[in-house]
Amino acid sequence: MFRQSPARTLVLLATLAGLAVYASAGGYFAREIVVEIAILAILAISLDVVAGFGGMVSLAHGAMMGLSAYTYAIFSVKLGWPPLPSALMGIGASALFGTAIGWITGRTTGIFFIMATLAFGQMAYTVFFKWRWLGGDDGLGGLSRFDLGWLGIKMGDSLTFAFFALVMVLAVYAAAAWVLRTAFGRTLTGIHTNEDRMRALGVSTVVHRAQALGFSAMLAGVAGIIAAQHILYISPEMLVWTVSGEVLIVVILGGLGTLIGPLLGAVIFVLLKHEISAYTNHWHIVIGILLIATVLSGGRGIYGQVEHWLTRRTQPAGKTAEAPDA
Amino acid sequence: MLEVRKLCKSFGGLQVTRNVSFVLEPGERRVILGPNGAGKTTLFNQLVGTLTPSSGDILVQGRSVMGLSVSARAREGLSRSYQKNNLFEDLSVRENLMLAAAAGQGKARSIWRDSFRDAEVRETVREVAQQVALTDMLDMPVRSASYGSRRQLEVGLALATRPRILLMDEPTSGVGPTMIESFHRLLHSLPRELTVLIIEHDMDLAFDVADRITVLNFGEVVFEGTPDETRGNKVVRDIYLGDWQANA
Ligand SMILES: Nc1ncnc2c1ncn2[C@@H]1O[C@H](COP(=O)(O)OP(=O)(O)OP(=O)(O)O)[C@@H](O)[C@H]1O
Ligand SMILES: [Mg+2]
Numbered sequence A: 001m002f003r004q005s006p007a008r009t010l011v012l013l014a015t016l017a018g019l020a021v022y023a024s025a026g027g028y029f030a031r032e033i034v035v036e037i038a039i040l041a042i043l044a045i046s047l048d049v050v051a052g053f054g055g056m057v058s059l060a061h062g063a064m065m066g067l068s069a070y071t072y073a074i075f076s077v078k079l080g081w082p083p084l085p086s087a088l089m090g091i092g093a094s095a096l097f098g099t100a101i102g103w104i105t106g107r108t109t110g111i112f113f114i115m116a117t118l119a120f121g122q123m124a125y126t127v128f129f130k131w132r133w134l135g136g137d138d139g140l141g142g143l144s145r146f147d148l149g150w151l152g153i154k155m156g157d158s159l160t161f162a163f164f165a166l167v168m169v170l171a172v173y174a175a176a177a178w179v180l181r182t183a184f185g186r187t188l189t190g191i192h193t194n195e196d197r198m199r200a201l202g203v204s205t206v207v208h209r210a211q212a213l214g215f216s217a218m219l220a221g222v223a224g225i226i227a228a229q230h231i232l233y234i235s236p237e238m239l240v241w242t243v244s245g246e247v248l249i250v251v252i253l254g255g256l257g258t259l260i261g262p263l264l265g266a267v268i269f270v271l272l273k274h275e276i277s278a279y280t281n282h283w284h285i286v287i288g289i290l291l292i293a294t295v296l297s298g299g300r301g302i303y304g305q306v307e308h309w310l311t312r313r314t315q316p317a318g319k320t321a322e323a324p325d326a
Numbered sequence B: 001m002l003e004v005r006k007l008c009k010s011f012g013g014l015q016v017t018r019n020v021s022f023v024l025e026p027g028e029r030r031v032i033l034g035p036n037g038a039g040k041t042t043l044f045n046q047l048v049g050t051l052t053p054s055s056g057d058i059l060v061q062g063r064s065v066m067g068l069s070v071s072a073r074a075r076e077g078l079s080r081s082y083q084k085n086n087l088f089e090d091l092s093v094r095e096n097l098m099l100a101a102a103a104g105q106g107k108a109r110s111i112w113r114d115s116f117r118d119a120e121v122r123e124t125v126r127e128v129a130q131q132v133a134l135t136d137m138l139d140m141p142v143r144s145a146s147y148g149s150r151r152q153l154e155v156g157l158a159l160a161t162r163p164r165i166l167l168m169d170e171p172t173s174g175v176g177p178t179m180i181e182s183f184h185r186l187l188h189s190l191p192r193e194l195t196v197l198i199i200e201h202d203m204d205l206a207f208d209v210a211d212r213i214t215v216l217n218f219g220e221v222v223f224e225g226t227p228d229e230t231r232g233n234k235v236v237r238d239i240y241l242g243d244w245q246a247n248a
Helices: A006-025 A029-055 A061-078 A083-105 A110-130 A158-180 A183-193 A193-200 A205-231 A241-254 A263-277 A285-294 A301-314 B040-047 B069-075 B095-105 B119-130 B147-160 B179-190 B205-210 B227-232 B235-248
Strands: B002-011 B012-026 B029-033 B055-060 B078-081 B165-169 B195-199 B213-215 B220-225
Touching: A006 A029, A006 A158, A006 A263, A006 A301, A029 A061, A029 A083, A029 A158, A029 A183, A029 A205, A029 A263, A029 B195, A061 A083, A061 A110, A061 A205, A061 A241, A083 A205, A110 A241, A110 B165, A110 B220, A158 A183, A158 A205, A183 A193, A183 A205, A183 B095, A193 A205, A193 B069, A205 A285, A241 A263, A241 A285, A241 B195, A263 A285, A263 A301, A263 B205, A285 A301, A285 B012, A285 B205, B002 B040, B012 B040, B012 B055, B040 B069, B040 B095, B040 B165, B040 B195, B078 B147, B119 B147, B147 B165, B147 B179, B147 B235, B179 B205, B195 B205, B205 B227, B213 B235, B220 B235
Parallel strands: B029 B195, B029 B213, B078 B165, B165 B195
Antiparallel strands: B002 B012, B002 B055, B213 B220
């Protein structure tokens, strides 16, 4: 069961504050990195909701993000809607897509579920890759950011936008943590642990799983809006399954089922990528080694491992009642 | 309350349920007896909807539930415990009961309220924990609980939804005499309006709690009657009691 422990709150706020300082003190490049981290973190948190707490390992989260970004572009660029309603349409489209995937995959679990999400993701990718009206494989430009001028906020400024992205990370984390602590989240964990029994107790588990995937996709849709507004250009590359694969790596690296771990995973992943690629093109090898080390050391991920050490130290041996933060 | 009409089920060529019919009155305590492989668990699986019968009908309060899913039947008030423990292994005893109580009260889906903080859910969990003697173990992870406690929790989960019809599949299988005795007491403490169907191997328990007894053999109802009639019946003695007396 999910618990928002004080330690998790502390890590969340400290990480976001650290990134804010980094963006402020660093130059344009640092701000780009912070936005990149924010997008990846939102995707990873959203994936952790279903993978870590619902046992639904999805390879469609990149596609969900991309669908949201493209829908945003359709409404704002092609139909001339203002950015905010367009963004809501994007997030809504992504949520619908997630719900539909959950509904159709119904009772499939494990590897078959993963394959099904992969197929849906690739289908979405193919659609946008071929769709000339939306630029096909050339992508589509001419997007715009939210106009918050009436609040005195200039979204065009790179530091402002980095802050905006961080605020969205906080909002997405808060939404996910909230839902996981409600009856819906409890039941989702129950389904993850024993779907059969949950059904026998009277829960329509297929509906529940579909709704959970819809919620997760909605959060992924937020990442899509930020990504679209970030570089003001979108391409089908966003939807390729390797994007989803990277998100999954980030979740596992940070700590599956911890919610805060994925945020840390995103920070480490992006920073490592930029640091290491300054020396070599083979940064994937380093990530690979890290991933292997994580999996071999019990699969708890970086945050999960630290939490594990801490609780073992603070709890006398033998008394392991109520696995504290799992 | 619960009516089964001419139920049949085959696995390939093997007929596991043969033309089974019976009626449970509201509040009735019915025990199903039958040797291993008689088709008792298979009958339960059809009642709750995890298996689809080849033919026949199942009615709850006069309405057919054949078109209803497993979860929909549970929401109609049908609850079952399993012969082999089927618990939320990763969670604590309390969390197990909370999930069941919340589901039983239709509080499993809200994205605004936490079912685990709901007063009614907590009260139900407290009561059920007392009923199945798990009050002192609520915060224990199910994984590290003893077999006996897990067996109690198995029944607790079925009780926590506050069903109208309770189906229990060999609740005392594998536990010692003390626990069987406390299970007797639990059965007697259940609300009188609750309809109970128990698959049981323990004869004393069967004769003690049953209003009526149904005996299954090779998927077929070979006898139905009161405990006294059951004791005196020759067919039953041949296929079952002989066996039982031999073991006793
Ligand atoms: N899914 C299945 N496929 C094929 N055969 C099955 C299946 N489930 C049960 N059977 C067979 O149906 C028969 C009845 O099984 P069932 O589990 O209902 O017996 P039971 O009366 O509960 O026995 P026990 O007292 O051992 O629990 C057995 O011969 C069993 O092998
Ligand atoms: Mg059986």
